[in-house]
Amino acid sequence: MSLEADMLARLKAVARHPAARGLADDAAVLGWPLGQDLVATHDMLAEGVHFTPDCPPADIGWKLAAVNLSDLAAMGARPVGALMGAGIGNARGTDWAAELLRGLMQCLDAYDTPLLGGDTIRSGPTSVLSLTALGQSAPGTALARSGATDADDLWVSGTIGDAGLGLRIAQGGPGASALLKRYRRPTPRLALGLALSGVASAAMDVSDGLLIDAARLAAASGLAADISAAAIPLSPDARASGVPVAELATLGDDYELIFAAPPAARAKIEAAATQARTPICRIGRLHAGAGLTLDGATPAALGYQHR
Amino acid sequence: MSLEADMLARLKAVARHPAARGLADDAAVLGWPLGQDLVATHDMLAEGVHFTPDCPPADIGWKLAAVNLSDLAAMGARPVGALMGAGIGNARGTDWAAELLRGLMQCLDAYDTPLLGGDTIRSGPTSVLSLTALGQSAPGTALARSGATDADDLWVSGTIGDAGLGLRIAQGGPGASALLKRYRRPTPRLALGLALSGVASAAMDVSDGLLIDAARLAAASGLAADISAAAIPLSPDARASGVPVAELATLGDDYELIFAAPPAARAKIEAAATQARTPICRIGRLHAGAGLTLDGATPAALGYQHR
Structure with missing residues (x-):
């Protein structure tokens, strides 16, 4: 055979x-939920x-x-x-x-x-x-990268940099097996995305690196982003790796969600994350302007770019 | 870049x-037509x-x-x-x-x-x-391979074998450029398919060869098929190629539609084809049993099979 x-x-x-x-047929046929x-x-x-x-x-x-x-x-x-x-x-x-x-x-x-x-x-x-x-x-509720407004908080789910460290293990380097699993078996944050619909002002997933993707969300919303390095969530394995947070935030394949919401919505955002049983952290804010800063300074690198 | x-x-x-x-976003978002x-x-x-x-x-x-x-x-x-x-x-x-x-x-x-x-x-x-x-x-109107019943006519659109002859040209053989075009730029029979919805009892597209795909449609409907070789529509270029019709009907990549309908629906089928401005031919019939015959005999070959 x-x-x-x-x-x-x-x-x-x-x-x-x-x-x-x-x-058995040439295509699938799915009854579509009314109005969705x-x-x-x-x-x-x-x-x-x-x-x-x-x-x-x-x-x-x-x-x-x-x-x-x-x-x-x-x-x-x-x-x-x-x-x-x-x-x-x-x-x-x-x-x-x-x-x-x-x-x-x-x-x-x-x-x-x-x-x-x-x-x-x-x-x-x-x-x-x-x-x-x-x-x-639901009609008109899909999230976009472009919906954030001036002074919105910037949030991210899970932990950052684990998958990028896992890639180094896949390429033959040393490291904890949990990191390799984070690279090979990423967790799509579906429950969180659903819970954020109608609450977050903008969202995207982190595939090329936290900093570059945050910069993209900010640019799509016509804003600048500032991220606090100390607020970026790291796993114990990532901390133990000794790789600086400014570098972890440039590694790809996290598949966490980065999203924005007004400060007035903080309680709703926290409730959405609790409902979705997904850890989140507030890592920075958006403001008028363009570009991205880490602790107020322009980072040496943002992440993976298709040049 | x-x-x-x-x-x-x-x-x-x-x-x-x-x-x-x-x-600009991670996915497309399409308002879906109500009830479709x-x-x-x-x-x-x-x-x-x-x-x-x-x-x-x-x-x-x-x-x-x-x-x-x-x-x-x-x-x-x-x-x-x-x-x-x-x-x-x-x-x-x-x-x-x-x-x-x-x-x-x-x-x-x-x-x-x-x-x-x-x-x-x-x-x-x-x-x-x-x-x-x-x-x-429209709800429940999608065609299937399995809907044909005993004594249904078998029909096919366009002409058969052109694309298979075109493949031979693509591989370096001689032949008319129109055949090569039929191989490289097939015509999806969308207007015909739409017009047949609610009229034909079963349908599929011909990708692996007329005979093998007719046999598949018959099998999906729990029936046998008999096809008349003389009724299989051929283009002037295919006729000029000298390749026997029994061989042309085993060549792939036609992307014509093969479909079934009761004899009582012949006028409706002809009207559907006229509306779709698509030539069709009645090439055989379905009957109780299993398998496929060409002019009453089992063909030496049916077409491309994934063994």
């Missing part, structure tokens, strides 16, 4: 939502670029789902389904593809997101994966 | 639908597998859109938007990527489908492309 046929059988076993139609907006995002992961060839395939599958669900979280949307494009490298066998799917489903199941369809192909020398995540939000 | 940044600027220039939010079902499909194309390295990138872009829109057509859905994953091979420059996008937009514009978002990455040694097409259909 070909890899494609083997995968189709495995996909049929897990794509049990009626909208997937048993993967559709939120849609599509991100890819490529071998040698976004994951190393020796990365466990179940972790790749998890991350493929998680980075897309993180985009829905940043919009305050509730996931309703996913479609996967599995471009499997020529050297990979059915076991590798099955593990990829297992990790993907672990993440999708953890966030109640049915797999609705997709495509499996042989992609060539390396594996290249794509996913579309579909979500719903 | 990096290829990713160059592409983002180009994408922002063409993703002008409000739902795309200027590609969501139809979603996701297909990939890989260099060296689905297109040759020397294929003009604009043609690749067209085909990426067309094969996904063809899936919507097969469901009788109206397209509402697309998200593209552009995995650009390391050796390709911004010109190649810009041409890919140009061809993609030619096809999306031709079928009134806004580009809502997506992702551009460096994919590794070869290019691997993905697309999600989103469509709408």
